[in-house]
Amino acid sequence: MKPVIRTLAVPALLSFAMLAPAAWAQTSPAPATSAAAAPKAAMTKSRAERRADAVEQRITEMHGTLKITDKQSKQWDAFAQTMRDNANRADQAFRDRAQKLGTMNAVEAMKSYADLTQLHAENMQKLSSAMSDLYAVLSDDQKRMADDMYRNQGGRGGKSREGPRMHKGKGKAPASASSAGPASGP
DSSP states (O other): OOHHHHHHHHHHHHHHHHHHHHHTTSOOOOOOSOTTHHHHHHHHSOHHHHHHHHHHHHHHHHHHHHTOOGGGHHHHHHHHHHHHHHHHHHHHHHHHHHHHHTTOOHHHHHHHHHHHHHHHHHHHHHHHHHHHHHHHTSOHHHHHHHHHHHHTTTTTTTOOSSOOOOOTTSOOOOHHHHHSOGGGOO
């Protein structure tokens, strides 16, 4: 990779990697059934298939946690499909960029990064709209569960590699989060 492209692309990709979990919203890694089975399963499935499996696992987890009823299935199905569609669009965009990155100049690499960031924003708007429709039909108990899920780690129910996030009124944000948030760019 050319030094100029590497200098610009690596920070951009690393910055986007911080945003990618939210872009895929919602995905969580599939638990390994056994130490021996995990590598074998990984070799037989493509990255896209593994990501689709992770999205389906997250959808199943959320459905169970929220205890979605038959009356709520129309809104739930739309929300779940939005999660799937978002994951597919993001995955395709990353694959397309990865195929072209080696031949991109600095301007093209930055535009490509901007396009990925725009896609992320569009996906989150779609997911937010679908959540709004679903939230409107949830019971008070379900709303409390959803609130907890999305207050804690953007829908991860408190599970994060970074530890608990601080929210307004609950203390100061960690030093690393306050100086280099997602809006800071590459």
